[in-house]
Amino acid sequence: MTSRQWTLPVSPAGLRVLVNGYQSWSEAELRPIEDTQATPLMRWRQEQGHDPAFLPSGAPGRWRSHTLIALIRPDGGGWVGCAQDATRTFTHWEAHSDGAAVQVWYTQEGPEVPVAWEETPDVIRSVEAQAARLGQNMGARTPPPLRVWCSWYSYYRNVTLEAMIDNARQARQYGLEFDVFQLDDGFQADLGDWTEPSAHFGGHARDLPAALTGLGVTPGLWLAPFLVAPTSRLFAGHPEWMLRDRQGNPLLAGHNWGGPYHALDTTHPDVLDWLRELASTVRGWGYTYLKLDFLYGAALPGVRHDPAVGRAQAYRMGLQALRDGAGEDAFLLGCGAPLASSIGLVDAMRTGPDVAPFWDEESRRVWLGDATGPSARNALHTSLSRWYQHAWYQPDPDVMIARRELSLLSRNERHALAGMLDVIGGLRASSDPIAMLDAEGLELLRRSLQISAPDRPVTLTRSFGGAVTHFSRGTFNLEDTLAEGIPAHGYQEHHGMRLAVTTSEADFA
Template sequence: MNKWTVNEAPQDLRVLISGFQSWSEAELRPLTDVQAVPGQHWRVEQGHDPGFPPSGEAGVWRSHTVLALVRADGSGWVGSVGDATRTFAQWEARAGTEAVTVTCTLEGPDVPVTWEETGDVIATLEARAADLGVAMGARTPAPLRVWCSWYSYYRDVTLDAMLDNARLASEHGLDFDVFQLDDGFQTFLGDWEDPSAHFGGHARELPARLAELGFTAGLWLAPFLVQPQSRLFRDHPEWLLRGEDGQPLAFGNNWGGPYHALDTTHPGALDWIRELGRTVRGWGYTYLKIDFLYGATQPGVRHDPTVGRAEAYRMGLQAFRDGVGDDAFILACGAPLAQSIGLVDAMRTGPDVAPLWDEDSRRVWLGDATGPSARNALHTALSRWYQHAWYQPDPDVAICRRELSLLNATERDAIAGMLDVIGGLRASSDPISLLDEEGRALLRQCLTVSTPDRPVTLAASHGDAVTHFTRGTFNLTDRAEGGIPAHGYRSAQGKEQA
């Protein structure tokens, strides 16, 4: 364990943290605040690292890979690591009466660790993030503009719905590059070649038909997860990550209940993952969104006990990359962030957007801000602005429709502002038929690719996140602040919707 003492009054400092995976919270908070931890263990498993969960204590903040303490003048301290290929770097800042204790514990092989005082936390954090990206061979291709089926059709998506939306996008001249089929085309997790009863075809039929309309085909997979109802679970229980009792480890709570994960140290499982990549590439998919990847990192009993959790994850991800080929575009989601550098082209850097601003019952009462909502997506994605040096950031979809949505114009505009500030991928999921002229205009704005922006300060914020950028300022609170309405965004030119 690496340990330092910061001789500074804790009440005078802010802490900037980044959680374990895509959906885990990233925040900018007073150091003396309480870091929330979900009240239900399955939510810790699904949204955080159960091996190093949030503290749940006042003045104790846990972060992965990087950590920063910020003074009121923007100076402070930055912690970082030089490699994350096989190692989890687990940072903790613990406020005392008159000083702060900072530790960094490495789970995996030793890697270089730095803790440095700086006059400019923003610039130093950006520089260390860039160093890590270079060291791990970060892939940062040009951003793509993607239509995704999930946020409109969810698991009820059909082949006809995909094609209907692609035709309408073409007719309206909407500049999408990729039409991506999300969850719902398959029977069970693990049985990816078996079409669901409602899909109305097979996923392999889609790429050629989308190509006729001028679009690249994308496909969603959760390659490391296995549902207990699947043939894969029945035929190859020896490939599954196990608990201490020797039984397949069950965790999470989606798709009607818990699920299992492949043991990515097992040669048979790795061969299967590799072949899955080859199969979907053979169907014609060159854009793959692979989701719930954290499953490979769950604490458990592995086939090869000498392999740590970070390395096991990397082995599984490498197998999938080998299967789809080096020229395929991989967007990772629900994925350990730094451990994916060099193998994925893009990364979801926050929770799912949803057609509602906030979900208090989950965030406030259950202590879990990893769930879908516009507020959660902005809160975390904005606080990870520096990660564009690791991959193309994916802050998730714009919501431009007024129907089937609880978002108002101010909130829709804030999401559009997030996309502009973060840069990276541009995505939408609105049924094209529901967009009127105003909705299509907002969508065209959201599809305009931009370069990543940077904060102007970490010493002030409208909400518990990074909100002040050179191009504009966000207000994530429930009241007007700084002349910006609640849940709003004001560009540097003063434009805002109220």
Template sequence: MTALSRPPSAVKSGITLQPHHAICTTHHAIMPLTLTSPHLHFTLNPQAATWSLHGTQLNAPFIEDAWMQVNYQTPISALLRSGRRKHISLQTWPKAQINHSVTFSPHGELQQITLESGPDANRLFYKIEFALPQEHPLFLWRLTIENRGQSPVQMDRITLMQAGFFPKRKLLPEPGPLSAKYRRKPIGYGAIRPHPDPGKLAFFTNGWQSWSFTGTLGTDEWPVGTSLGFMAAPMWFNQGTPRLRKRGRFASDMFGVLGDRLHRSGILAGFLSQKQHFGSLEVTTDPIYPALALWANGDQARLEPGAQISTDWAALQFVNLDDPEPLAPYLDAVARENRVQPSIPSHQPSVGWCSWYQFYQDISAEKMRANLQSAASLKNELHLNLFQIDDGFQAQIGDWFNFSSGFPQGVAPLSSAIRETGLNPGLWLAPFIVHSKSKLRRTQRKWLLRNRFGVPVNAGFVWNNFNKALDLTHPEALAYTQEVVRTAVHEWGYSFLKLDFLFAAALPGRHRDRSQTRAQALRRGLEALREAAGPEVHLLGCGVPLGSGIGIFDSMRIGADVDGTWLPTWKGLRGLFKEEYAMPSARNALQNTLTRAPLHRRWWLNDPDCLLVRPESNLTLAEVQTLASAIALTGGSLLLSDDLPALPDNRLRLASQLLPLIGKRGRLLDWFEAATPHLLRLDLENATGAWYLVALFNWADQVMDISVPLEKLGLSAVDTFAREFWRGSLSRVTDGLLTLKNIPAHGVGVVALRPATPGKAAYLGSDLHISQGLEVIQWLESPENLRLRLERPGKAQGVIDLYLPRPPSRVVIQHKNIDFEPLGEGIYRIPVDFERVAEIEII
């Protein structure tokens, strides 16, 4: 039983009102208190120690009689006084003092109620702040705990909210014809409803760190876990978030969305930051009695006498699941709370090359220089701006100042060589994790994070080794990580750092500073790395708990590692790992590339991991095209990771078709309908007019025909031109149903949709760029002719397709007549072959 159980009875408490802020009003102590915004209505019931939240619109979601609770431990000596160490508090609010005020914050004006309660049996005092922003459809609250006792306490679990009942099978059987008497809502546990009427519930779960599964799961589905136990669980899962094994019961990290697929509404619950604690959620999606719990993990951090700690702000948002940007209010509030640089939305994602997926650790300065020469020759054609050296240059993980035999002069000379080509030099580091065979582990044992028995904690099985972690509350260990980063930037000359395996600093253990939570230790470490690097260095986070990195990293890996196989494989074994969604594979990389697309340009620039285009991998051409399409249409960075000198021209062309990057994130139309979305829509516009780029993914293991009503794409069912990019097929949708035939297994159709306008020419698309339109920079139509200008980096060769209201007499490109191909119904295909710019006139 992971969720808390609240006794059905509620104890009344005496309450007084005391002004606290300059702008303050007083209420009768016995009456409920309220806050109202244009979006939400909040009610506080001090007598029952509960609160409720309702929307201001008809049939909005609601939460009734939610309650809070604090679990903590006192020293062993407390056994002699009270006979117990574990305590539960805040179920009632004794001696409460309440004030109602108006405050101001990064989220604008807040209508706020502050409740102060205490002491409890161990002289802990509590302050709860409830706030409604007037400018945003959010509800915010947080808890501050102060220890005015004589002894330290250890914080276990700080429950900010529980609404609904988490049943035990022995007490409350699954609903059915023979258990009708159990269908009545349990009394005293509150209620949560994404819609007033029962519906079809599901939950969007957010994984702990970069590689952890993120997606929407329904009542009949199982939670995503792992069978790899201690080999992988420390890396992929937050220790404070339950790993559940029951259908329809799910957990999440930082935030999640409980929604109703039938009524198209939901409730987002989460935290605005993870600076103080890692936040966890648990839900049950039972349509009769759904429940949600939200808590901060105390990690048994010590709260000394006279000290206090505040949780991060918790947040609730009522969600319209069909809104074009359903999570935007929450995601934008997180960005404000973490002071994300205002320039992040305008930054350009990286386009470059990475050594890892071709060479892995088998790299050398010679191999790097060979690929650097190829990258320099392709720089203009592929818009490359980054050349990143990955794992393998160092003697061992942790021994960053000692180099492998392939780098006898270190990596400083390579950074100079990279800069000379006009590319930015990038370097991989993993400063928080330590290989068991490293010199660092042997010589600096006191720096290692240890468990309560004094044994170094397990940081997971990587590099055929069970690794260890640094304790970043140890000043010397923290200083060492800073020196590693400072040296890489200021002595070796690298302006781009990929910092990997950062979860290691957040593993459970007994820190040297026992007052620090895991979240505080990690955040402190990340801030130290940013300070060492300086503000101008581009930091890419990887393998890091997402909430901890907001406001620190310029880019963030948001999914599992890609690989040259569709499904996870280890030492030639595949079937055993099909359900391991955090292991490297193309399928797993795609999962979060799609489901975490909304984070792009809000919290950072998304890094979907590398694109592998070489024909020698175990990926089919269709699977490579799916990877390419997802990367291109979600807006993140694009790094190639093949041996560039060995790439054939047709695979280089595939990469060039994605460049320059579109840079915009598409909209996932079915983000709440399936674990892995199938439909993505990206709206584009330029001189040719507006059009819609739609991706239809086939996740099946066989060839499929896919039909989608235009209305499901959010488009009007009007006469529409449709051009599919990868196969170049053309069709005209006149019945409101878009159909793509024979999409390969694990393949994708990328379709440009343009409404047909009678008597007017239309650009239908090309094979020059995946956008099927952004290559056009000028479009001038007159009764006499049509003039258009195409622009591409380097040399371009392919075809463009046009609809022309009357047959052309000739087509002129760069002052030369060109043959063209009529395809019927006024559609014409024109071959193009040009360097950088093509001037086209159709007469």
């Protein structure tokens, strides 16, 4: 395992650290180095939200980061390190303050790859330059961003064929300029049994593309291709395809859908054939846009069919099989995915946790140490702190929730979500039932669908909430109290005030 270490000639006092979590949902932060990096207490959240082989430290003054790290002095200068390849190697960074000095080091899991490390007078510029170089080295795909409606954040697993078609019709009626209508989880019989319909969907997933195409939108489909439910036909028929634990049992890969599930071993040749066939099959149904979710499963620590293949390479093999099956012209959105190791194979990537129709799940975040779960606050916090990743793929900061019904978000919080989409750039997405939107909601949704170029931070030396919050277009306040005239959970645009709100709008209307 390759490693290298530096001692920084600086006092820890006043030094901030920018860290990048392992996968889409893993927390990215901008924090004083002497703070404590939280680690989740529950094992299944360690597996599902982080890299269980390199968890957040949970120790004061010790910060762990994946692929890229930056340390920022009060003058805006500092140090930046970034791996220059991630196709077969995970690069793990660690920064440690002992109160008198700062140590930084990295270790590499996989073949040795080059690492850029520099002291710089402008950390923002260096982070962007090093991230762009990594993207270039790995052949990043950055097609034009799309405007997507997906079923998840309103219908969840209760989605029906009729609801998909009805919302597409209403979007057309109201002149909402969506490019893609994406069917999310709930259409399939079980995890792994993707070609068999669920009892409640009211049809088959292959029945939907023709109707959507007739309404002028591209059909999209959600898959969690590396996960397998123990109740599925796939598991019953091919238990030898599962990633194993040290005792030889199928590895538990997380806990969702009411129970645990397993992960495919993507070093098994038959698994790769099955993945290619799956992607080819749904492409044949008419789906040219695929959201590939829970992709971390292929990279979990475990016993593999081919023990010579490391975790990063195993993940890449599985993702390549899906790309081969779907075709070079398919649009692939990764989610719950090892971020850097996906560069060059996905067109877009979720860069934060799921949005939810509420601001924060504080008990989970604070008391269980887990900020990877769904909430508007978590999505903003992590996506904003990954602004530079537009050089790796089209960023997907998740959906706008413009509705007032079935939502606990205040007006300030809804406008903060719209501000995030504008600042991050990349994909635009919504999940609101069109019929549920009033005039204000329709107008906010229309604004959030306007494509914008990615914005840049103006400083990393200040933050309203432990994340990157100060951008050239506007400033976010992720705190629970007023900050310099910006309401709690609010966003203030600097120019034009297109998305600005007043400090008195604290209602939940």
